[in-house]
Amino acid sequence: MPAIAKVTKEMIIDAAFEIAKEMGAENINARTVSQKLGCSTQPVLYHFKTIEDVRIAAHKKAGEFHISYVTNISGKYERPMLEVGMRHIQFAVEEKNLFRFLFHSNYYTGVSLSDWLTRENFGSLFFILERQAKVDERKAYNIFSQIFLVTHGIASLLANNAMVYDEAYCIKTLSNAYFGAMHLIEEGSLL
Numbered sequence: 591m592p593a594i595a596k597v598t599k600e601m602i603i604d605a606a607f608e609i610a611k612e613m614g615a616e617n618i619n620a621r622t623v624s625q626k627l628g629c630s631t632q633p634v635l636y637h638f639k640t641i642e643d644v645r646i647a648a649h650k651k652a653g654e655f656h657i658s659y660v661t662n663i664s665g666k667y668e669r670p671m672l673e674v675g676m677r678h679i680q681f682a683v684e685e686k687n688l689f690r691f692l693f694h695s696n697y698y699t700g701v702s703l704s705d706w707l708t709r710e711n712f713g714s715l716f717f718i719l720e721r722q723a724k725v726d727e728r729k730a731y732n733i734f735s736q737i738f739l740v741t742h743g744i745a746s747l748l749a750n751n752a753m754v755y756d757e758a759y760c761i762k763t764l765s766n767a768y769f770g771a772m773h774l775i776e777e778g779s780l781l
Contacts, residue, residue, distance in 0.1 A: 597633035599647075606648035607655070615691040618645050649697045652688050656681060661714050667761070670718045675741040675764040676757070682745035689749040693742070707735050723772060733771040740767040 605626040606618045613622075619641055620631040627633070638644045660677040667673040682689040698706060712734065720730045741764060748755055 597627055597629050597637075599637040601627060602634055602637055602644060603647045603651055606644045607651045610648050610652060610691045611685065611688050614687045615645060615648070615695060618648060620644075646697065649691060649695070652692050655688065656692055657712075657714070659685075661718075663718075669768070670722050671715075671737065671768060672761065672764055674715055674718065675737060676760060678741050679745045679748065679755070679760050682749035683755045686749045689745065693746065694750070704735070707731070707738060712738075723775075725775065729775050733768070733775065736771040736774075737764065737767050740764065 602623055605623045609615075609618050609622050609626060620634045623634050623644065624631045634641075634644065638647070659681050660674050662677065663670055663673050665673075667676060708731075716727065716730050716734060719725070719734055720727065723730065723733060725733065744760055744763065747753055
């Protein structure tokens with residue numbers, strides 16, 4: 591008799607991530623994860639104390655997927671940070687369920703916006719911006735936070751509404767935000 595395949599913690603996280611991606615994070619539960627894996631609920635509850643722990647692990651995986659997605663720069667746009675911003679917006683359009691799970695859930699509790707917009711969370715993006723804008727880390731943070739807020743606002747509107755994605759409008763808006771932040775840096779108004 592062949593050995594029964596062992597359900598691992600990673601398999602459970604992957605299944606929960608796929609459920610969040612396909613149906614929304616609110617559908618992650620022991621039953622849906624076990625159905626996805628073709629097993630009973632026992633392995634899910636063996637590896638995780640609660641289903642909330644499964645959601646937290648899936649949220650972390652979704653965050654890693656998002657960073658990989660937005661930093662996959664192809665050179666389609668004239669500036670790397672413009673492409674990063676456009677990739678964030680495209681993520682919201684193409685991966686609505688994951689976008690909502692990442693940014694419209696309560697998994698960033700107790701964290702201020704300035705604490706969240708850090709090199710630890712967005713490190714590779716800071717390096718891109720430092721090189722592109724030829725600025726130090728502090729200025730890169732200030733530029734990044736300005737651009738991110740505009741980008742994220744557009745992305746949130748597209749992810750949560752039946753709006754039409756207009757690439758040209760998004761490019762213009764993000765470019766205005768970037769050049770506006772650069773101008774403020776040059777003036778010394780955005781420190």
